[in-house]
Amino acid sequence: MSYTITLTINRVPRTLELDDPRITLLDLLRERLDLPGTKKGCDRGQCGACTILLDGRRVNACLALALSHDGAEILTIEGLAEGEALHPMQQAFIAHDAFQCGFCTPGQIMSAIGLVGEGQTGADPERVREGMSGNLCRCGAYRGITEAVVEAARAMAADGQGRAA
Template sequence: MSFPETGFPITLTVNGVSRSLVLEDARVTLLDALRERLDLTGSKKGCDRGQCGACTVLLDGVRINACLALAVSHDGASITTIEGLADGDVLHPVQAAFVDHDGYQCGFCTPGQIMSAVGLIREGQAGDDPERVREGMSGNLCRCGAYAGITEAVLAAHAAMNAPDVLPGGNLSEDAA
């Protein structure tokens, strides 16, 4: 059976680019809109119910689980995904820190971890306290057990981004930073 003619038009600003799409179904999550409609597959689906954090993106600058958000509820929103973090070939400080500190193994949770870390650093809640970083990153499961490297990476990125004499690289425009 085919879909009805009418749909749900929405416009999202994704990684700084305006994207308009007509959803044939109101049940499309933000995650599935990104992955299946916009081919932004960096955000991952690990559980589809907000328990693993692999789908973490920034929604108007705040980290959320994209699998728990309905796309139609966020018409007009600004979204930053893992694909929008680096500035061309220059990695965002959090991305660079994950490479340097081996904050990953299989890499499946990594986009969510990194977006969550960017959000956490922005929230200014954890600072340079490893315990608070661990708590603040605990919505993002890593089954490989790369937590030691993840914590180190977040602390190192926090230090790099807060160093007064260093301009942070990467896309730190209003959307992402």
């Protein structure tokens, strides 16, 4: 049996035929839609590498069944930059050397944008660290990540971009 769902992915509406009900949003993005920026780390909701924005909220794409999210809007790392202009969070990660191998980075950046949108941490590094605890970095770039998120949170607040991804 096949299923038809619609998703808006990085602002583009898509109608998708799924031949298998087991497909997660993560596998859909990576294996069927040629969007491998979202990473598969643990595939069990423990590492945060697959973080995307689902209707504006950060979630683990590995634990989201695609069929369950029929009609949703999805934003991935591929949808952040506008042409050559990087998102302020992407710029801040570069400016603060917030990665080493880069595998966790798309998830870190999507999670950080979700965190700013939630509006619970402000630019308090202590709250940012706690709010980012669902994203593991095996290179240990946490110091740079925290600095980047704090700076971008300030910049996005100043630009009134708190909710804009």
